[in-house]
Amino acid sequence: MAKPKIATDWLGGCAGCHMSLLDIDERLVALLDKVELTSSPITDLKVPPASGVDVGILEGAVNNDEHVHTAKRMRERCRVLVALGDCAVFGGIVNMRNYFPISESLRRAYVANESTVDGVIPGSEDIMRPIAARAVDKVVKVDVYLPGCPPTAEQILYVLSELVEGRIPKIVGEELKYE
Amino acid sequence: MAAVTIYINGQEIQAEDGQTVLQAAQAAGVHIPTLCHHAAVANWGGCRMCLIEVEPRGQLQPSCTFPVSQGLRVQTDSEKVVRSRKFVLNLLFSERGHYCMYCAASGSCELQNLAYEYGLDHWLYGRPNEAREVDASRPYFTMDHNRCILCRRCIRGCDEISAVHVLGIGKRGAKSIVVADLDAPFGQSSCISCGTCLQLCPVGALVDRKSAYMGRDEELASVKTACFECGVGCGTVARVRSDRLVRIEGDWDAEPNHGLLCKMGRFEPLRVTARRVHSPMRRVGGRLLPCSWEEAFAAIAPRLAGNTVALVSSRATDEEIAAFLETFAFGRVALYGGAAAPAIPGRSCGLGDVERASAIVALGVELDDEHEVVASFVRRALDRGANLFLLGSHAAKLSGLATQEGDLSAASGLTEALTGESSVVVLFGPAATAASLETLAGLSNARFLPLHSGTNTAAALARGVPCQAPSEADTLYVYAADDPAASVPAIKAGFVVAHATYHSALTESADLVLPALHWTEKLGHLTNIEGRTVEARRAVAIPAALREDRDVFASLRSVRVQA
Numbered sequence: 001m002a003k004p005k006i007a008t009d010w011l012g013g014c015a016g017c018h019m020s021l022l023d024i025d026e027r028l029v030a031l032l033d034k035v036e037l038t039s040s041p042i043t044d045l046k047v048p049p050a051s052g053v054d055v056g057i058l059e060g061a062v063n064n065d066e067h068v069h070t071a072k073r074m075r076e077r078c079r080v081l082v083a084l085g086d087c088a089v090f091g092g093i094v095n096m097r098n099y100f101p102i103s104e105s106l107r108r109a110y111v112a113n114e115s116t117v118d119g120v121i122p123g124s125e126d127i128m129r130p131i132a133a134r135a136v137d138k139v140v141k142v143d144v145y146l147p148g149c150p151p152t153a154e155q156i157l158y159v160l161s162e163l164v165e166g167r168i169p170k171i172v173g174e175e176l177k178y179e
Numbered sequence: 180m181a182a183v184t185i186y187i188n189g190q191e192i193q194a195e196d197g198q199t200v201l202q203a204a205q206a207a208g209v210h211i212p213t214l215c216h217h218a219a220v221a222n223w224g225g226c227r228m229c230l231i232e233v234e235p236r237g238q239l240q241p242s243c244t245f246p247v248s249q250g251l252r253v254q255t256d257s258e259k260v261v262r263s264r265k266f267v268l269n270l271l272f273s274e275r276g277h278y279c280m281y282c283a284a285s286g287s288c289e290l291q292n293l294a295y296e297y298g299l300d301h302w303l304y305g306r307p308n309e310a311r312e313v314d315a316s317r318p319y320f321t322m323d324h325n326r327c328i329l330c331r332r333c334i335r336g337c338d339e340i341s342a343v344h345v346l347g348i349g350k351r352g353a354k355s356i357v358v359a360d361l362d363a364p365f366g367q368s369s370c371i372s373c374g375t376c377l378q379l380c381p382v383g384a385l386v387d388r389k390s391a392y393m394g395r396d397e398e399l400a401s402v403k404t405a406c407f408e409c410g411v412g413c414g415t416v417a418r419v420r421s422d423r424l425v426r427i428e429g430d431w432d433a434e435p436n437h438g439l440l441c442k443m444g445r446f447e448p449l450r451v452t453a454r455r456v457h458s459p460m461r462r463v464g465g466r467l468l469p470c471s472w473e474e475a476f477a478a479i480a481p482r483l484a485g486n487t488v489a490l491v492s493s494r495a496t497d498e499e500i501a502a503f504l505e506t507f508a509f510g511r512v513a514l515y516g517g518a519a520a521p522a523i524p525g526r527s528c529g530l531g532d533v534e535r536a537s538a539i540v541a542l543g544v545e546l547d548d549e550h551e552v553v554a555s556f557v558r559r560a561l562d563r564g565a566n567l568f569l570l571g572s573h574a575a576k577l578s579g580l581a582t583q584e585g586d587l588s589a590a591s592g593l594t595e596a597l598t599g600e601s602s603v604v605v606l607f608g609p610a611a612t613a614a615s616l617e618t619l620a621g622l623s624n625a626r627f628l629p630l631h632s633g634t635n636t637a638a639a640l641a642r643g644v645p646c647q648a649p650s651e652a653d654t655l656y657v658y659a660a661d662d663p664a665a666s667v668p669a670i671k672a673g674f675v676v677a678h679a680t681y682h683s684a685l686t687e688s689a690d691l692v693l694p695a696l697h698w699t700e701k702l703g704h705l706t707n708i709e710g711r712t713v714e715a716r717r718a719v720a721i722p723a724a725l726r727e728d729r730d731v732f733a734s735l736r737s738v739r740v741q742a
Binding site for chain 1: 294301305310
């Protein structure tokens, strides 16, 4: 039997959840005996295969039109979608931006930044366009929620191990943390 | 109270008539989740977290307001109840920006704990993106309306505990927010910054500026101790981490304050900027230089003779005063940093009697900054319809609520108005005159409570320490304790020893400085204005190289004998 395939991608996040994934440490080796990691932002291949994967994992909030595309592509190409971390689950820290108009956020980041001189807000049609930040499940259906900022390596390993065994995990009790 | 039998989840429980289902459940050890409920304030039944199912019809009722009755049968964890609570939680999370990952309350938040308890791994409903105001106009703590759940604990605390009635709800529906006065910025409102609302807030809406992000509840040790900022002797809980004071909270279980504190007791002790005295110091060539304890004692020993005047701080504990008096029995002692009210002319009373009085006379007292907790007891009495007579007192915040205001001479004209009152409490301070008190002493319904200035002034007076000091001395020993703004007494002296926690004008003028402990490092007792003994417990370890003030007095005693 072929090994279950896993793909990860990130949206508006800090990569901390992927760092936590790497914190599984040596147990990653045993995990990779059981699964095939087809693609992720931290491997050579970045895009989930068109042939599809069993488990798709998304880190980060959806906060621009490129993220909407990435989230939809992952949803189309995976059977089970995991929202990894507070930003993917709730919108997280990225949601702070929603308290200000997008134009104001851009001005603060590219013009009024303390380390910027003669700043310009990027405005090419070729680059992504910011939208209000939101949780992944406001754009596509999510099957498994793993909150945490970041989720611990133990939680991630537990969720992946359950998925590999064909079970849909739910984080409850002492394991449930938003931070 | 008649006993009634009720059934919680089928279990027979004996309850008392007049109890709520929540009270009966808590007494029987049955867990019902709560959010807007707090034992220190009246129940409101607003958050719907404590819902129970009342059999046989299955109505949902808030257990915090639903009274027990004979034969009542309720379910606290039925499927319907749990489903309703989860629905309520999802609604609460959907209303405002409850993002835990950057909240100061995370880890000690009642809303977060409930979400964990009910397994909310995501939120069902959308997030609002409307930014609400963060009010940082108050120096001590901030209000982030984005995190408020409108549980009204703060409002109830403001009404019932501090009784200043500053807080209320403004606007309507989903736009409702907690406001001060008629929606004034908190810092410009009639708020007295007692911090009662801060202590009651179950979430991260009200945030203490000093202790935010300095450690969660579970990381902070709690030491029940006493407040050293005035003579009321409020019970406090010192929250400490790694031998550092992080926050001061009111002790809900303590007499006489039951959780209430004032800004001087709750916030100001964490804002002392004076530098600590780390070791004994001797003046050499005009400059204070560190020396050993033994060198310091050797320098003092020959000075402990002849005309010695020794001042004892009103911040000293009962035990420190006793040790001080033993050491300086050979000289003349006087009180430092305190002032006594005149002797009690009639029956004494406690702060609880202030709250229950039908009339209160304030004679020469300071209620604005020095005794704000007492002012709250007065306000609670006013809320019950009491009459207040402010004579020769500083109480600008109570002005306007008084039946009569005037100077001390008006006391003689009050007897007629007070004769018909059921109970009169006379609060009198150092500025009260014996004459003004005498006229009221004749009233059979009057009782008296002295508001001395200073912390442990009552204990010093009880041990015969006079308030007036002589004007000249060969040697002047000032035990200033941890007064952060110790001033130079108006006493001409040839040699001055300052025994103080902080560098100040006093230490600058001293010939020799001995380090004293901070109140968080002390073990001992205080005697409050009611005559009540309150316990001060050590919350923080004594810094290396420092000695207990009592031991310093004992050492001085022995070096003097040897000299």
